[in-house]
Amino acid sequence: MRTIGNRTLSADESITAWALAARAGDPVAVEHFVRALHRDVVRYVAHLSADPQAADDLAQDTFLRALGSLHRFEGRSSARAWLLSIARRAVIDSLRHAAARPRSSDAADWQTAVERAQPRGLPGFDDGVALLDLLAALPGDRREAFVLTQMMGLPYAEAALVSDCPVGTVRSRVARARATLIALLAEADTEVTAERAAA
Structure with missing residues (x-):
């Protein structure tokens, strides 16, 4: 201030x-x-x-x-x-x-090499990865609207300016992103419960 x-x-x-x-x-x-x-x-x-x-x-x-x-x-x-x-x-x-x-890689299994290079054991790291995975499941326009308004705290009008679309479109994208994230979390909870019951 x-x-x-x-x-x-x-x-x-x-x-x-x-x-x-x-x-x-x-x-x-x-x-x-x-x-x-x-x-x-x-x-x-x-x-x-x-x-x-x-x-x-x-x-x-x-x-x-x-x-x-x-x-x-x-x-x-x-x-x-x-x-x-x-x-x-x-x-x-x-x-x-x-x-x-174009990109090249000398490693036979480049995906495993990338995964092994990622940091592990950091506080909050797994939660951050889970959040990134959930956000990655969203279509790009919905993810952008959600990040701008819900994570960065931008007003809908400013998010609309950044995204170059009407305010109503931003509101719709955020609502749809929330619905998708809730469904994905519910699905993940169901899978975890099923795995625990099977163990």
């Missing part, structure tokens, strides 16, 4: 004010702007790209693009929504680039 005159600004208003000050050349405002949104951008690009290991590079690309085009930011939407729409384009460009480039 930041105070201007007698008025206390919300977090989004503060971030937008920092973006506008950064646009005017204030280096301290640039630092505040980047720090305030870095975590949100990393989480968002990790979910969109489905590659948590690429999240830092994608976040860096997002901020480089944003700082390079900050002179065009006019503050008509929140700086958070503006930056997340840039992050979305960075992920799309990255996916297009990766799809156009």
